[in-house]
Amino acid sequence: AQKITQTQPGMFVQEKEAVTLDCTYDTSDPSYGLFWYKQPSSGEMIFLIYQGSYDQQNATEGRYSLNFQKARKSANLVISASQLGDSAMYFCAQGDSSNTGKLIFGQGTTLQVKP
Amino acid sequence: DTEVTQTPKHLVMGMTNKKSLKCEQHMGHRAMYWYKQKAKKPPELMFVYSYEKLSINESVPSRFSPECPNSSLLNLHLHALQPEDSALYLCASSHVRTDNSPLHFGNGTRLTVT
Numbered sequence: 252a253q254k255i256t257q258t259q260p261g262m263f264v265q266e267k268e269a270v271t272l273d274c275t276y277d278t279s280d281p282s283y284g285l286f287w288y289k290q291p292s293s294g295e296m297i298f299l300i301y302q303g304s305y306d307q308q309n310a311t312e313g314r315y316s317l318n319f320q321k322a323r324k325s326a327n328l329v330i331s332a333s334q335l336g337d338s339a340m341y342f343c344a345q346g347d348s349s350n351t352g353k354l355i356f357g358q359g360t361t362l363q364v365k366p
Numbered sequence: 367d368t369e370v371t372q373t374p375k376h377l378v379m380g381m382t383n384k385k386s387l388k389c390e391q392h393m394g395h396r397a398m399y400w401y402k403q404k405a406k407k408p409p410e411l412m413f414v415y416s417y418e419k420l421s422i423n424e425s426v427p428s429r430f431s432p433e434c435p436n437s438s439l440l441n442l443h444l445h446a447l448q449p450e451d452s453a454l455y456l457c458a459s460s461h462v463r464t465d466n467s468p469l470h471f472g473n474g475t476r477l478t479v480t
Contacts, residue, residue, distance in 0.1 A: 284466045294454050296409070296471035303466050342408055352397045352416055352462065354469055356408035 253278045255343050257357035264333045265365050271318070272328040272360045274343035280304075284346040285326040286354070287317070291339040299341075302326055333364045369393050372457050372472035380480055381447060387475050389440040389457030398440040399469065400432060401456040409456055415440060416462055447479045 254277045264270035276285065287299040302310045302317045310317040318327040330337055343357040370391045379385050389398065397416050401409035414422035415434040423432075429451075431443040440457055454474045461467035 282466075284468075286468050288471075294456075294474040294476065296456060296458075296469075296474075298468045298470060301466070301468055340406075346463075346467070352399065352414040352421060352460070353411060359406075359408055361406075 253280070253345055253355045255345055255355050255357035257343055257360050259360045260358070261361045261363070263363050263365060264330075264337075266335060267332055269329060269331045270333055270362065272330070272341050272343075272362065273325070274327055274357055275323075275325045276343075276345050277324060278345065285317070285319070286344045286346065287315070287326075287328045288342045288344060289337075289339045290342065290359075296342070300328065330362075335364050335366060338362060338364045370457055370459055370470050370472035372455075372475050374475055375473065376476045376478075378478045378480060379444065379447065381449070383447075384443070384445045386444065387442040387455055387457075387477075389442075389459075389472055390438055391459040391470070392438055393459060393470065394437075395459035395461060395470070396437060397460045397462045398434060399458040399460075400430075400440070400442050401458065401471075403454045403456055403474075405454075413442075444477075447477075449479050452477055452479045 256275045283304045285302045289297045300312045300315045302319045314331045316329045340359045342359045345355045373388045400412040403409040412426045413432045418434045433441040456474045458469040458471045460469045
């Protein structure tokens with residue numbers, strides 16, 4: 252069964268510094284996608300970044316980048332130049348190729364940015 | 367602004383009430399979802415509609431009844447709920463394949479059952 256593991260329940264980072272949020276996954280699917288979402292206290296789930304299993308390069312979207320290590324089955328999110336508005340819960344998730352439409356979420360990491 | 371619109375934002379209902387949650391998207395997505403999320407927990411999948419047909423029901427109690435009238439709309443009808451059903455209900459949409467297509471979520475409906 253697919254599983255996503257986020258080992259950091261909570262993280263602190265100083266404003267303007269970079270932070271890495273960990274995510275490991277376990278799947279036997281040859282084709283899969285990995286996603287990161289941000290959920291502020293308001294509740295909306297905001298899509299941040301996507302990495303495909305066949306992508307040769309690490310995904311980047313503005314201040315977000317994904318450190319994808321396929322052999323280690325890890326897809327860590329790196330946030331550069333942290334801002335106070337980055338304080339939120341972050342979820343790693345995996346989609347699969349079975350066309351079920353299911354998205355498997357990790358338990359989440361709460362990030363707090365300190366001024 | 368989110369491209370998936372959910373109404374209402376907040377809902378308080380008694381255990382004998384009947385209410386509906388509504389979701390609308392105009393991104394051309396043919397898969398739509400209902401998720402339930404408790405505080406500090408990840409979203410839990412409830413239902414998936416693919417091409418307007420129910421494709422997944424994650425053993426959800428019958429007091430929750432989904433409906434997909436067309437490719438843009440998704441409803442969740444609520445009846446005889448329990449206090450433990452209080453949660454954030456998130457609607458999402460995507461292309462049918464999710465190995466390479468993100469889900470786009472709405473802002474959610476915060477439901478309180480009294």
